[in-house]
Amino acid sequence: MRDQAHNKISEFGPFQGAERGERGFSLLELLVVMSIFLLVISSVYALYNTQLKTTHIEEDVIEVQQNLRVAVDILSRDVAMAGIAVSSGTNPVNAVANNSGLDGSDQVTFNNASADGVFTIVDVTLSVSVLGGTPIVFTVGSATEAEMFNVDDAVRIINSSEKSQPAATVFTVTAKNTATPSLTLKPAVSAGSVKFMRGNLIARTGTSALDPYPNTILYCVGPAVGCAPAVTRCPTGQKCLMRIVNATPAEESVVATNIEDFQLTYILDNTGLIESDLPGDLSLVRAMRITMVGETFNTAGLSSAPKSRELTNIVKLRNR
Numbered sequence: 001m002r003d004q005a006h007n008k009i010s011e012f013g014p015f016q017g018a019e020r021g022e023r024g025f026s027l028l029e030l031l032v033v034m035s036i037f038l039l040v041i042s043s044v045y046a047l048y049n050t051q052l053k054t055t056h057i058e059e060d061v062i063e064v065q066q067n068l069r070v071a072v073d074i075l076s077r078d079v080a081m082a083g084i085a086v087s088s089g090t091n092p093v094n095a096v097a098n099n100s101g102l103d104g105s106d107q108v109t110f111n112n113a114s115a116d117g118v119f120t121i122v123d124v125t126l127s128v129s130v131l132g133g134t135p136i137v138f139t140v141g142s143a144t145e146a147e148m149f150n151v152d153d154a155v156r157i158i159n160s161s162e163k164s165q166p167a168a169t170v171f172t173v174t175a176k177n178t179a180t181p182s183l184t185l186k187p188a189v190s191a192g193s194v195k196f197m198r199g200n201l202i203a204r205t206g207t208s209a210l211d212p213y214p215n216t217i218l219y220c221v222g223p224a225v226g227c228a229p230a231v232t233r234c235p236t237g238q239k240c241l242m243r244i245v246n247a248t249p250a251e252e253s254v255v256a257t258n259i260e261d262f263q264l265t266y267i268l269d270n271t272g273l274i275e276s277d278l279p280g281d282l283s284l285v286r287a288m289r290i291t292m293v294g295e296t297f298n299t300a301g302l303s304s305a306p307k308s309r310e311l312t313n314i315v316k317l318r319n320r
Contacts, residue, residue, distance in 0.1 A: 053302045061307050064258045064294040068311040071241045071256035072292050076315045077117075078110055078217055078243075079288050083319035085113030085156075085201045086214040088163035091282045092317050094216055096264070098278040102224040102239060105262045108288075113158060115215035115245040118204035120145035120183070122157070125198045130167045130191035135174050135184045140202065143178040149204060151175065154211035155185060158201045166200065167191035172209050206246075218244040219255075221262050228253050238297050260295035260308060264288055267314075287316045 025033075083092025090111050097107040113119075124139040140146050149155070153173040158165055171185035183202065188209055205211040220227035222242045223234055228249035234240035234257060241255040241262060265275040267287040279285055291312045300306040 053299075057296065057299045057302055057307060060296040060299040061309065064296055064307070064309050065311075067256040067258045068292050068294045068309060071259060071294075072290055072311050072313050074243065074255050075219055075241075075290055075292075076313055078112070078219070079290070079315040080318050081112060081117065082110040082217075082317055083112070085119070085158040085160055085203050086111050086163065086319075087158075087165070090163075090214060091285075092319055093266075093282045093285050096266070096278060096282065098264075101227060101262070102221045103261070105221040106264045107218065107220040107227070108264055109216055109218045111214040112217060113156060113201070113203035113214055114205060115217050116204060118148045118153075120149070120202050122196050122198055122200040122202065125196065127193070127195045130169070130187050130194050132169075132187055132189040135186045136171075137182050137184050138196065138202065139180060139182050141181075143181040146176050146178050146181040146183055149173050149176055149183060150207075152208065153204050154206040154209050155183075155202050156205050156211070156213055157185075157196060158203060159197065160199075160201050166196055167194045170205070170209050170211050170213070212246045216246055218242070218247070219262070220244070221259055235297070241292070256294075258294045258297055259292065261291075261293040263291040263293075265291075285317065286320060287314060289314050 083090070086092075092111055094109040094111045096109075099106065101107045121141040122138055123141050126136070126138065128136055130136070151173055155171045155173060156165060157167060157171065167187060169187045169189045169191050171187050173183055174186050175184035176182070185202075205213050205215060218227075220242050221239050222228045223231050223240070228242045228244060231242070231249055231251055231253055233251045233254045238257050239259050240257050241259045242249070242253045243255045244253050265277055265288070266279045266285045267273070267275055267289070268279055268284040269286050270284055275289060289312065291310065293308055293310045296307045
């Protein structure tokens with residue numbers, strides 16, 4: 001009787017005629033499993049996509065930070081060197097502009113004997129008659145310094161302690177000797193009998209005798225009107241810090257990309273620690289506070305807003 005009852009029940013079971021080991025999944029069970037699987041895959045993809053976006057954004061932020069460091073370091077160097085080997089009465093800071101650049105950024109122009117930073121010293125005192133077109137051989141500080149000069153470079157010789165030129169003329173490099181070491185310089189005009197003292201600076205002021213002295217260095221954010229508008233090295237859609245030498249923009253004028261803002265304040269002699277955005281007397285500037293802001297560009301669309309970073313530095317003018 002018990003066996004008969006069991007057989008009767010089996011006739012109405014969901015797996016009638018099948019052994020337990022042969023039973024499969026129902027359609028409903030398959031749909032549930034597939035739904036769970038799709039949810040897991042979606043979660044994994046979402047996590048991967050988030051991690052990928054985060055990685056790209058972090059890489060872009062690192063690039064912004066590196067660009068800021070480069071921009072501030074190069075500008076700080078020019079602040080410190082502003083006014084080196086210029087004539088007496090020439091201010092290290094040539095001109096300033098407050099919030100008048102691209103998107104309200106600042107601008108500043110420095111005076112410097114050599115915008116390229118190429119200098120050497122007269123290593124042996126020399127008394128000579130300076131005649132236009134007649135070369136003079138100067139023993140200089142080192143072979144390394146002599147090597148930085150090229151034939152046809154324009155140079156000036158400056159007494160840095162007196163901020164004057166012993167011979168008020170431009171010289172052209174006609175030869176260099178790294179063994180001696182020495183530079184052979186040809187004066188453009190006669191200057192009479194001159195004593196060039198040991199320690200006088202020789203500064204490269206240009207690549208031809210039509211040299212601008214002193215050199216000028218303009219820092220601004222561009223490309224924009226008045227700030228290298230035709231330079232193409234700055235990526236399309238970005239703003240770049242420009243370093244324009246002698247009012248002549250070039251592709252090499254681009255210092256750093258990803259620059260969003262550039263602000264300066266000036267610490268003056270007559271104001272203690274008070275800072276001015278627009279000093280009236282540039283001869284009073286003794287230090288500058290540089291504030292540079294960078295912003296991500298390539299990954300701006302991966303977040304609600306571009307990521308920005310800011311770097312500040314205070315630099316003292318060493319040649320006042």
